[in-house]
Amino acid sequence: MFAEIDTAPRSSPTQFRDLPERAATWKPQTQVSCSDCRLRELCLPRGLSDGPLEAFSAAVFAHRRLRSGQALFRAGEAFDSVYLVRSGFVKTLVLLEDGREQVTGLQMRGDMLGMDGLASGRHVSDVIAVDNTEICVVPYERLETLSQQAREVQRHLHRMFAKEIVREQRMMLLLGSMNAEERVSAFLLNLSERLTARGYSPSHFVLRLTREDIGSLLGMKLETVSRIFSKFQKAGLIEVDGKQVRIVSINGLSGILNR
Amino acid sequence: MFAEIDTAPRSSPTQFRDLPERAATWKPQTQVSCSDCRLRELCLPRGLSDGPLEAFSAAVFAHRRLRSGQALFRAGEAFDSVYLVRSGFVKTLVLLEDGREQVTGLQMRGDMLGMDGLASGRHVSDVIAVDNTEICVVPYERLETLSQQAREVQRHLHRMFAKEIVREQRMMLLLGSMNAEERVSAFLLNLSERLTARGYSPSHFVLRLTREDIGSLLGMKLETVSRIFSKFQKAGLIEVDGKQVRIVSINGLSGILNR
DNA sequence: CGCGAGCTTGATGCCGATCAATGCATGTGG
DNA sequence: CCACATGCATTGATCGGCATCAAGCTCGCG
Numbered sequence: 001m002f003a004e005i006d007t008a009p010r011s012s013p014t015q016f017r018d019l020p021e022r023a024a025t026w027k028p029q030t031q032v033s034c035s036d037c038r039l040r041e042l043c044l045p046r047g048l049s050d051g052p053l054e055a056f057s058a059a060v061f062a063h064r065r066l067r068s069g070q071a072l073f074r075a076g077e078a079f080d081s082v083y084l085v086r087s088g089f090v091k092t093l094v095l096l097e098d099g100r101e102q103v104t105g106l107q108m109r110g111d112m113l114g115m116d117g118l119a120s121g122r123h124v125s126d127v128i129a130v131d132n133t134e135i136c137v138v139p140y141e142r143l144e145t146l147s148q149q150a151r152e153v154q155r156h157l158h159r160m161f162a163k164e165i166v167r168e169q170r171m172m173l174l175l176g177s178m179n180a181e182e183r184v185s186a187f188l189l190n191l192s193e194r195l196t197a198r199g200y201s202p203s204h205f206v207l208r209l210t211r212e213d214i215g216s217l218l219g220m221k222l223e224t225v226s227r228i229f230s231k232f233q234k235a236g237l238i239e240v241d242g243k244q245v246r247i248v249s250i251n252g253l254s255g256i257l258n259r
Numbered sequence: 260m261f262a263e264i265d266t267a268p269r270s271s272p273t274q275f276r277d278l279p280e281r282a283a284t285w286k287p288q289t290q291v292s293c294s295d296c297r298l299r300e301l302c303l304p305r306g307l308s309d310g311p312l313e314a315f316s317a318a319v320f321a322h323r324r325l326r327s328g329q330a331l332f333r334a335g336e337a338f339d340s341v342y343l344v345r346s347g348f349v350k351t352l353v354l355l356e357d358g359r360e361q362v363t364g365l366q367m368r369g370d371m372l373g374m375d376g377l378a379s380g381r382h383v384s385d386v387i388a389v390d391n392t393e394i395c396v397v398p399y400e401r402l403e404t405l406s407q408q409a410r411e412v413q414r415h416l417h418r419m420f421a422k423e424i425v426r427e428q429r430m431m432l433l434l435g436s437m438n439a440e441e442r443v444s445a446f447l448l449n450l451s452e453r454l455t456a457r458g459y460s461p462s463h464f465v466l467r468l469t470r471e472d473i474g475s476l477l478g479m480k481l482e483t484v485s486r487i488f489s490k491f492q493k494a495g496l497i498e499v500d501g502k503q504v505r506i507v508s509i510n511g512l513s514g515i516l517n518r
Numbered sequence: 519c520g521c522g523a524g525c526t527t528g529a530t531g532c533c534g535a536t537c538a539a540t541g542c543a544t545g546t547g548g
Numbered sequence: 549c550c551a552c553a554t555g556c557a558t559t560g561a562t563c564g565g566c567a568t569c570a571a572g573c574t575c576g577c578g
Contacts, residue, residue, distance in 0.1 A: 102432045104428055115424055118418055119425045147407075155403065162376070166378045169363055169384065171431050172434060173353050176476075177475075210555090211557065216436075222556090222557080223558080223559085227558085439566070470524070489526070501574095
């Protein structure tokens with residue numbers, strides 16, 4: 001039904017993600033310099049001068065490759081690094097003592113992870129790859145040092161923190177005051193925006209999450225997610241086929257939000 | 260029904276909050292040094308050595324006094340400072356384009372505010388006093404400088420950021436996967452904990468928020484909040500009289516959460 | 519005194535949860 | 549290669565928790 005739009009136009013490792021014979025060759029890789037990383041414009045302060053850039057590059061200690069399903073870290077583990085998604089997709093989960101868990105985010109290229117661990121020295125969330133994923137590891141100590149040497153790095157870091165705070169505030173608003181249709185539509189529009197910013201098609205993409213994970217993220221049951229997808233499809237707003245989604249009417253979707 | 264437990268044991272400005280004739284004298288105050296601020300152990304890095312301490316003290320540019328109902332800042336205003344609650348209580352609201360708003364937090368002594376503005380240079384939330392409140396104003400530029408000079412200050416700042424991220428994650432979990440009774444009980448227990456940490460009674464306190472604000476914070480309607488308070492009272496878990504609350508059975512309340 | 523803001527409580531209705539059946543794709547072991 | 553299990557998604561039927569609508573109360577205040 002849908003053409004393959006699953007490939008990352010500017011990020012080579014992901015373009016093989018659906019080919020099992022390539023996935024089988026998925027292995028840790030040697031280190032890469034930040035200077036020629038295509039992620040640079042997302043991950044680094046804009047216009048970072050050469051000195052700080054190289055310093056930042058040195059701060060990226062290592063890269064980790066995760067296969068879909070593998071964990072980057074889990075709640076309870078000691079915090080020592082923050083992470084940047086270089087390619088692929090991960091989900092973040094927070095856990096309640098009684099076993100209940102909730103997806104709190106879907107992160108993609110350029111998104112920062114793991115800052116939660118700074119509060120107590122231990123992570124309070126799980127981060128799980130939902131696609132073959134490449135991660136830049138930035139030891140916190142190095143980031144601290146670098147941040148003290150270069151004010152622009154410090155400011156960039158603060159901005160990353162602040163963005164996460166704002167994102168979570170928006171999620172609280174979604175969870176606290178939107179109905180199910182509004183949540184799903186906000187989710188799809190947000191996904192579209194972020195994928196567009198990363199060079200993907202604005203209208204045609206692959207949900208990395210199952211209906212259950214989407215439901216968890218949006219505070220509803222998987223059946224409800226499924227029903228609303230079907231309803232939107234009948235209304236001519238989207239086309240859905242499993243995880244493949246095409247947004248037919250952005251305006252229609254936005255209309256649901258501002259109603 | 261309840262004795263007056265409304266006074267702040269270690270924070271002088273608030274102990275007059277319910278006396279209107281004192282409230283009428285509420286006016287901007289001269290500057291105070293951080294070194295003899297009673298908030299010090301909450302707001303400053305523990306064991307901060309003398310040099311950085313004085314630097315930090317100098318970073319607190321001014322103090323602002325707000326009467327109940329006044330705004331510290333509003334969404335859309337330019338960001339230039341972060342704030343610390345020195346005494347009193349404020350609520351934070353985020354707004355949707357269509358006018359919907361949601362309370363996202365209740366902040367009290369030692370809590371930091373305004374970091375959201377760092378993301379875009381403009382605040383995206385309103386902060387409104389829900390009691391006569393005293394605020395320490397810390398210009399961001401100064402904080403940046405100080406943070407570069409003293410690693411312990413930087414680390415403390417990062418930890419404040421991270422705590423806010425973790426707090427918001429917990430709120431997402433509450434909003435996404437708890438029913439109404441669990442939310443109210445989590446709210447009361449959290450309030451009790453935080454007030455205890457500040458030297459108030461763990462069992463006997465004053466809700467600063469209206470039923471409507473509590474409902475907004477917890478993602479439910481004010482009538483539901485009211486009903487659940489009544490239900491908890493009948494069950495012998497709490498005693499409520501307007502904004503006065505006494506927790507009769509902490510275990511009973513916790514039991515609702517882990518059920 | 520009357521008025522409005524905030525709170526409580528009841529009656530009713532709806533949205534989304536729950537329970538359940540089915541289909542489909544993938545993987546696995548006989 | 550088939551039988552079977554497992555994970556994920558869709559759809560229907562029913563139920564219940566919370567929203568909604570409404571009435572009445574208290575309290576502080578102009």
